[in-house]
């Protein structure tokens with residue numbers, strides 16, 4: 001298979017991060033910034049899934065899971081954000097240079113709420129386009145750009161990738177901006193357990209990606225479209241609208257609203273897909289659709305629980321599957 005970014009060379013690199021480690025790091029466990037001692041959770045339609053870096057201490061995992069980790073889990077551990085054979089080595093090197101450029105020059109002023117220079121705004125613009133592209137080409141958490149747009153973004157990202165940070169910076173400055181991007185920043189979280197990745201499954205115009213303390217809104221064409229989506233998330237800090245790139249600092253209360261918004265979207269996704277899986281299994285086992293009462297019975301057991309059951313256990317994909325089987329068996 002060819003590299004999903006350059007589309008020219010063989011995709012031979014092992015262990016590529018879809019979302020760079022330093023972006024997802026605040027959402028992992030205790031905020032550790034070291035690779036391989038990371039724990040992260042993902043909730044999607046099939047329930048929660050647990051993934052951990054190779055050197056997480058078993059005791060730390062046990063605390064999170066509420067039970068000892070199994071050998072099989074260690075064996076099957078596939079980091080949520082890592083894939084093999086999606087990029088070629090050259091592209092991987094260029095992407096990592098882009099990450100360093102962003103982390104060295106854009107992250108510090110963002111962290112300190114200092115206004116970015118126009119040059120750095122441009123670097124941020126194309127950096128986030130590269131993340132959007134990386135998520136889209138592997139359909140990360142179901143996120144996919146429209147095909148024409150993916151091609152356009154791919155062309156733009158390939159036009160700025162280069163072998164050195166200074167060269168990438170130069171290319172970003174030379175590359176025209178074609179669509180609008182909003183880069184919202186919520187500041188460093190006080191509580192690292194409240195971080196997550198939500199690539200909105202249905203929003204296409206504009207696209208919405210919430211990755212830890214970043215909110216990325218891409219391809220809106222006017223202030224109303226942007227304001228609507230910010231209102232939907234409950235964000236109230238005034239935004240100064242410009243075309244091209246907007247860098248925005250959210251307030252702490254906006255951050256809390258955004259977290260509630262993500263939790264609601266995640267819960268909706270979970271309920272919809274779990275109900276569909278239950279109906280499918282029920283029909284397969286009993287050749288009829290479940291009654292509303294049968295659906296209700298299934299969800300009652302799944303969602304209402306002994307308080308001692310940790311959420312990581314309650315929504316574990318294998319528990320969801322077990323309950324689907326139990327409630328779809330012929331009476």
Ligand SMILES: [Zn+2]
Nearest residue numbers: 003006088091
């Ligand atoms: Zn490549």
